[in-house]
Amino acid sequence: MAGADLTNERYRRRQRVWDAVESPYVVHLVLFLAVLFIVTPLVWMLLTSLKTRQGVLAMTYLPLEPTLDAYSRALIDRGFWRAVVNSVIVASASTVIVMVLGTPAGYVFSRYRFRFDNAVFVFVLFTRLFPPIGLVTPYYRIVSTFGLLNTKTGIVIANVYLWLPLVIYIMRNFFITIPTALDEAARVDGCTKVQAFRHVVFPVVLPGFAAGTILTFLYSWREFLFAFTVSTDLQSMTIPVATFLFVGDAGIDWGAMAAAAVVSVIPSALVVIFFNRYIVVGLTGGMKG
Amino acid sequence: MATEEYGSDVGPHGGGVSGRISDWVNDHIRTVLLGPSLIALFIVFIYPAVMLLWLSLLNTRGFGETFEPAYNYGRIFTDPTFWNAVENTLVYSFGSLFVSVGAGLVIALALNKLTADRLRNTYTTLILLSWAVPLSIVGVTWRWMFNGQLGVVNRVLLDLGLLSSTFSWLTTSSTAMGVIILADSWSRIPFAAIVLLAGLQSIPQEMYDAAKVDGATSFQTFRNVTLPYLRPSFFVAGLITWMFAFRAFAIPFSTTGGGPGGATETLAIYIHRFGIQLLDYGFASAVAVFLVAVTLVVAAGYVYFILERMEEIEV
Numbered sequence: 001m002a003g004a005d006l007t008n009e010r011y012r013r014r015q016r017v018w019d020a021v022e023s024p025y026v027v028h029l030v031l032f033l034a035v036l037f038i039v040t041p042l043v044w045m046l047l048t049s050l051k052t053r054q055g056v057l058a059m060t061y062l063p064l065e066p067t068l069d070a071y072s073r074a075l076i077d078r079g080f081w082r083a084v085v086n087s088v089i090v091a092s093a094s095t096v097i098v099m100v101l102g103t104p105a106g107y108v109f110s111r112y113r114f115r116f117d118n119a120v121f122v123f124v125l126f127t128r129l130f131p132p133i134g135l136v137t138p139y140y141r142i143v144s145t146f147g148l149l150n151t152k153t154g155i156v157i158a159n160v161y162l163w164l165p166l167v168i169y170i171m172r173n174f175f176i177t178i179p180t181a182l183d184e185a186a187r188v189d190g191c192t193k194v195q196a197f198r199h200v201v202f203p204v205v206l207p208g209f210a211a212g213t214i215l216t217f218l219y220s221w222r223e224f225l226f227a228f229t230v231s232t233d234l235q236s237m238t239i240p241v242a243t244f245l246f247v248g249d250a251g252i253d254w255g256a257m258a259a260a261a262v263v264s265v266i267p268s269a270l271v272v273i274f275f276n277r278y279i280v281v282g283l284t285g286g287m288k289g
Numbered sequence: 290m291a292t293e294e295y296g297s298d299v300g301p302h303g304g305g306v307s308g309r310i311s312d313w314v315n316d317h318i319r320t321v322l323l324g325p326s327l328i329a330l331f332i333v334f335i336y337p338a339v340m341l342l343w344l345s346l347l348n349t350r351g352f353g354e355t356f357e358p359a360y361n362y363g364r365i366f367t368d369p370t371f372w373n374a375v376e377n378t379l380v381y382s383f384g385s386l387f388v389s390v391g392a393g394l395v396i397a398l399a400l401n402k403l404t405a406d407r408l409r410n411t412y413t414t415l416i417l418l419s420w421a422v423p424l425s426i427v428g429v430t431w432r433w434m435f436n437g438q439l440g441v442v443n444r445v446l447l448d449l450g451l452l453s454s455t456f457s458w459l460t461t462s463s464t465a466m467g468v469i470i471l472a473d474s475w476s477r478i479p480f481a482a483i484v485l486l487a488g489l490q491s492i493p494q495e496m497y498d499a500a501k502v503d504g505a506t507s508f509q510t511f512r513n514v515t516l517p518y519l520r521p522s523f524f525v526a527g528l529i530t531w532m533f534a535f536r537a538f539a540i541p542f543s544t545t546g547g548g549p550g551g552a553t554e555t556l557a558i559y560i561h562r563f564g565i566q567l568l569d570y571g572f573a574s575a576v577a578v579f580l581v582a583v584t585l586v587v588a589a590g591y592v593y594f595i596l597e598r599m600e601e602i603e604v
Contacts, residue, residue, distance in 0.1 A: 011508075015507070018507055019507065022507060024402075027402045027403065030395055031396070034392070034412075035416060038415060038479075041419075042430075044433075044441055048433065057439065061441075101329055104322035108322045112318070112319050120327070127330055127334045129532070129584065130581060131577075133538055134341060134577040134580060134581045135338065135341060135577075136561065136565065137344060137573045138337040138340035139337050140564070140565060140570075141340065161334055161337075164333075192314070193318040194311070197322070222421070222423030223423075224538070240423040241425070243425060247429050254436075254439065261430060264423055265422050268422065268423070276410070280483055283480060283483050283484065284483060284487040
């Protein structure tokens with residue numbers, strides 16, 4: 001088959017094009033353009049945040065007199081610093097709860113057979129695939145019934161719904177990669193089942209646990225829909241909501257909005273830069289069965 | 290809970306109360322480790338989901354609520370803005386699917402060509418940056434860049450001589466949809482690229498060696514080895530991207546708010562408009578049930594794929 005194709009003129013032409021496409025120059029050009037596309041909006045936000053009010057209106061590319069004025073307008077005048085504190089609390093609390101609940105659950109799914117185990121696992125996947133927008137309206141009612149509107153607790157509960165199934169799924173996939181012989185050896189050495197999990201298997205799965213933690217933190221950090229539904233005041237509002245509300249003003253202070261955006265991106269950008277390995281593992285680990 | 294009266298008992302794992310407890314835990318390990326998660330999911334998922342079904346049966350238009358099971362479901366298909374929202378959602382989700390998976394594939398193939406780990410790591414990190422940006426901030430960023438008066442996009446196009454006067458991207462129906470699709474893709478490209486890269490890296494080297502021995506050209510190798518092996522990853526990246534874009538709320542809402550004149554109103558924004566803004570939560574719930582039904586048909590295929598066909602991915 002290959003031989004017959006080679007005699008074909010069309011195939012040879014394709015091959016020449018392909019060789020050009022595969023050259024290192026093209027590879028680097030593609031990656032350069034991709035990075036340019038990804039980074040430009042972020043750089044533009046950063047540049048805007050450093051401009052004076054007049055500089056923003058003058059539409060210059062670079063801030064002519066770089067100033068941190070927009071940051072003080074956003075963080076102090078508009079009280080955006082509260083949203084930063086709220087976001088740190090909400091994301092940390094959500095992450096701790098979700099990881100503490102989800103890790104043992106993922107372990108059980110990786111190790112034990114029980115009645116309806118497949119059905120229960122499909123239920124977990126189902127909650128993950130259920131569109132969150134569907135729960136916003138009932139959620140709003142429930143949260144207001146229990147007096148949790150405008151509280152961080154209300155947002156944390158939503159995050160548990162959003163990320164617990166994901167973490168159970170990811171952790172199960174990590175536990176599956178660890179041979180059950182390890183648990184058995186621990187049991188032979190006199191460990192209880194809980195001890196085998198805690199002291200023998202868990203330490204081995206620590207990189208997976210780190211991946212789950214980082215993913216959950218980033219997802220909780222950037223969650224918008226539920227946080228926006230639950231909170232309308234700065235006492236409980238998280239960063240994505242507070243930044244969005246800048247847009248609602250009559251005369252939008254684009255500089256302050258850009259500053260808020262930069263503040264919200266810095267923590268997640270740092271996490272990506274320092275822990276990208278775990279994120280890659282987590283994103284693809286969530287895919288495997 | 291065990292009390293003092295058990296104090297004299299001695300279990301096989303040490304003495305006293307803790308022995309009793311640890312025995313019990315040992316015998317009920319699945320309940321102890323899995324139970325809390327299931328209880329939590331019951332409270333945070335089942336309870337609101339059942340309430341969603343209940344609300345969808347209530348007439349909440351105007352004052353109070355009355356039980357009229359068919360009312361909202363009948364309204365869905367007669368509301369003209371509903372079909373508009375369905376159409377927008379399809380354009381948006383498929384647009385985002387093609388752009389993100391297409392660009393993701395090109396990026397994954399390029400990353401896979403790099404032999405230096407460190408270089409590949411640097412590129413991956415830079416590309417992952419957009420994934421980390423909160424979606425509402427993606428929205429306000431693109432809103433700012435495509436602003437009709439002060440947007441940098443107009444500025445660049447004017448400077449390059451491609452535009453003679455400023456253009457209102459977000460108040461023109463067709464371009465507004467284009468902008469939100471591009472914004473959505475911008476935030477999804479890293480995910481698609483990483484899933485496809487993982488797929489590329491799982492292709493066994495022997496397959497390439499064998500192709501070489503057979504005298505296959507690099508194009509033939511790409512077509513007959515790389516693409517077939519990549520199919521499961523395509524499936525996963527495509528389905529997830531589509532499903533998440535189909536229910537997308539944050540990006541369209543924060544970029545255009547559904548405007549101009551409903552031109553970018555997706556189903557999620559539609560549900561939010563009725564449920565939260567107009568307080569007609571009965572109708573919003575019925576539409577949500579419709580959206581859930583559609584996604585779950587697709588999701589069922591996905592779950593089936595994961596449970597039954599996963600071996601293929603790990604070839």
